[in-house]
Amino acid sequence: MALATPAEEAGAVAAPAPGAHPFWRRLRARRAALVAAAIVALLVLAALAAPLLAGIEGQDPTTYHPDLVDSATGGVPVGSFGGISAEHWLGVEPLTGRDLFARIVYGARVSLGVALAATLLQVVIGVSIGLAAGLGNRFVDQALSRVTDVVVALPVMVTALGALAVVPTGFPRPVLIAVIIGLVGWSGTSKIVRAQTLSLKSRDHVAAARLSGWGPWQIARRELLPALAAPVITYAVLLFPANIVVEAALSFLGVGIKPPTPSWGQMLSDADTWYQAAPTYLLIPALLLFVTVLALTVLGEGVRTALDPRAESRLRIGTGRKKEADA
């Protein structure tokens, strides 16, 4: 039955704002998201320029400085605040005396790189499986949905731990961790994509495209994929920080990134035993991890509301329904 409420025929319909795409306009209107984006950009830059930054400092992440730790106390850094000085901007690691700043920026490479690779893998697998399930026939859909159910039953942390037990130690750890997280963490994406595809498939413009004579591939490319971009991007931006935490957690447990390769989680794991003697050694990576994940989460929120302006207005009582009220 006809219930929809079109605007009146003669009535002026909002003209599109000239210039920027509304997405960027809406994103720019959110200050918190902008600040978050700036922080993320800064971190990424620091990670990319790690050798350069360490070079400016004049240090590298692997050289031991036994002279900077006090062997009498078991390896506490000499000097206040974990040995912070003009040569060592963030101090040195207890026991070894390796430069903390260099380890932090090199660690950013590992932490961000692993999480990014894992996220990309999750998205690629999730979108493929979700799209195939949504577009395929009943049998394909059933089969793929069951596979997804099985993957859901494998919690990322536990499965990653299990998998790390059997893979030979020679395999490069960062790659291994990214692959494992990617292989077990795609179920959310595939569920979203499947649901979205099913809902899109029933829209009349897809039916119209079929009547126009397009084949399934062209329909997927023209009518479906562009519409899937928004929910997938939104979800991926939230997957990314979650993956950073998983990598940090695995390294924290001592089964992730192995020394001498630095990663934030692994530094935290070491710091666990040093927090009384050298609190900065714990606080610096903890703070960085917190800021990174928070910035990415806030950015994700911003992207979500900018991509789906209704999400915001829906949550504001009384206004979201107004259009329908005057049916």
Add this chain to the structure above:
Amino acid sequence: MSLVEVSDLSVSFGEVRAVDGLSFSLEAGGALGVVGESGSGKSASAYALLGLHRGTGAKVSGSVRVAGVDVTAADDAELRALRGAKAAMVFQDPLSSLDPYYAVGDQIAEVYRVHHRASRRAARARAVEVLDRVGIPDAVRRSRSRPHEFSGGMRQRALIAMALACEPQLLIADEPTTALDVTVQAQILDLLHDLRRETGMGLLLVTHDVGVAAESVDEVLVMQSGRAVERGPVGEVLVAPREPYTRALLAAVPRVTEPRISSGAKPADDGDDGEVLVEAVDVRQVFGRGRTALAAVDGVSLSVRRGETLGVVGESGSGKTTLGRMLVGLLEPTSGRLTRDARVQMVFQDPVSSLNPRRSIGESVADPLRASGERDETAIRARVRDLLTRVGLAPESYDRYPHEFSGGQRQRVGIARALAAEPELIVCDEAVSALDVTTQAQVTALLAELQQELGLALVFIAHDLAVVRQVSDRVAVMRRGRIVEEGSVDQVYGNPRDPYTKQLLAAVPALDPALAVVRRAARKELAAA
């Protein structure tokens, strides 16, 4: 003192002024219909009577007095005492308007206890009493059901029962039958009519459907763009309107009693010549399997010939949309034979979802051209511009996006896209039902014109019997997946044989209030028979 006194009421939502200086009054026991197209501000006015704009960010000015309460000045407690007790409201969509988690009887009892010091048991008894009054069979048992276990009509009855619970002096009904099938609509309108006569409560009926107002009220107020255009006794305003807008509105309303205005390519009486474009023989479409299997179309045979218009009418769930989708090949019949010897296209119901919001309308219209292998960009552009012009849109619209267009314009784009494939048959699935009557009339006229000019055959699927009568040569009436009656338009509408067709036709609201009284009596007779 009047029951309702509104003076200089304005309601704005941000920049948009939905109601703009509206004044009217309603005497106790009177019935006023507020009629207008979408965006006329009629619902926003009705909401203002109960102070429902409070806390929504809408700006309300002017004065509103309902049953002695100054709504704009009242504090929250006074307002709550008014709502439901002195003036009660019935909403458009009965499913979403009831709480899905509680039994219907409990919801009514809750409202009763807000306004009366009564025990739970007494409130439940009152709920059963009013449910029984609105015609819910076996009210004691049904009062324990939750809303989704009710049919659409039953839910609207339950909502009316809730309104009756505290014996209000005023009933505000906001599009109470818009979500319902025409036969159910007639029952609800008859119920409101009886209740009003019995209880003497005032009625304020908000509707876009002039026929619904003609059936139910004594006076009408016609609204346009937030202002009152004309007000007077229903017999005067609807029979001899003074204002040009009212006249235009009434002229646009399709009438089930009048034969089609513009004749198509074929005279209505000889439909036997002309080649058959599409023929269906005993087609079925079954959705689901096993216990949940449902035959949406259950053995339908029909044929469409070149240049003719076949109207397909039916209520929701009759299978008419499924049939249309099979005719164009979007669905394969589960069984039966379907032969298609022509290029077919479809115009869809929903002007929002039928165009891809991410592609310009020119690209959408160009789809059939590109899909058929046309590569010459200049030729494509030229052809699309021609088509846009042909359906009454500016050719420069090529690069604009669907959200920049109104519902009627989007339907025109849909028609242009269908024409691009140079079809011999177009299936219009509720193509005008989402539109306001004036827009509806324009789009219907466009379709008729195109048909004549291009010799198109049309299958016109709709729930609105009047619209179908206006455009069709032949009509098929569908019910529960089957065609119950088929014949020439004059025969089916003038001399229906099937009891269901008779029931349908009797349920269509009449525009003439005097006729409405006669038809109401006829409906009662038919129901008693």
Add this chain to the structure above:
Amino acid sequence: MKWFLLRRLGGAVFVLLALSVIVYAAFYVAPGNVAQIACGPRCSPAQVAQVSEQLHLGDPLYVQYGHFLQGLFVGRDYSTGTGVLHCQAPCLGLSYQSDQQVTELILAKLPATASLAVGAFVLWMLLGVGTGLLSVWRRGRLTERVLTWITLAGMATPVFVIGLLLIIILVTALQILPFPDYVPLTEDPEQWAWNLLLPWISLALVSAAPYARMTRASMLETLAEDHVRTFRAYGVGERALVGRHALRGALAPVIALGALDIGSMFGGAVLTESLFGIPGVGRELVDAVKHVDLPVVVGLVLVTGFFVVLANAVADILQAMADRRVVLA
């Protein structure tokens, strides 16, 4: 409803079986000498040969899996050279490194994990839902903004970071709480709770954030629904609208999420247990991984999967019971 239940449980059983196949295959097709890995680095060739015999590693994979499945459902016998070791159903195999049956080993660790999970669950549900409700109640004011930021911060903090900070503040600096030393509930309920307080708080603080967000979003959405408008139009007060008409619908998804989370937590709150040294399933997993104790790892992954699948089914059923329309759809 009956059909829905049957279908849902049938699906769960299928997923569990598929899971066991995948996990079994993944671990026992691992490169290298599986018997040597399972037995541990200090095993003599004779011991390795015995393990190989016990796991039927000479047979094709599906036969091995068949024995595994048999152990799971009816129990199985292991020949030890001198006699027969019976492993009762559900038999998850033998841990050669700790010389114990995996099932017994896991069962011994479950109480600690359950203590942690249940206590934290109660805390985080109260905290999360409470925060969500408060921010709806004070919507549009400063309180809401502050709560939103606290919630975001909560989402951004890994449990091991907040746990470490709490240890530094509450245990080392202020010395209000003891460093957890797990005491079973059956031994001393008071010490049990006192020692678990810190892990509970840490876990609750990080887990509550998604619940606060979900409660808030879900409440705002229900409050904007038509049926709430109906009752507002009938003079029902704001308190009853929120408490009776909005909360019921809004809490259904929150409770379903709770069922999911507590389910996966029964498979071990790996990080919390490791950080606070709670002898639970999660810490056992970390130890088993470090020592490459293959049968234990396989058993634990399966047990976790079992709890997750169970929780998924329970969550679905809870939601269907709260909203009967789901069943019809």
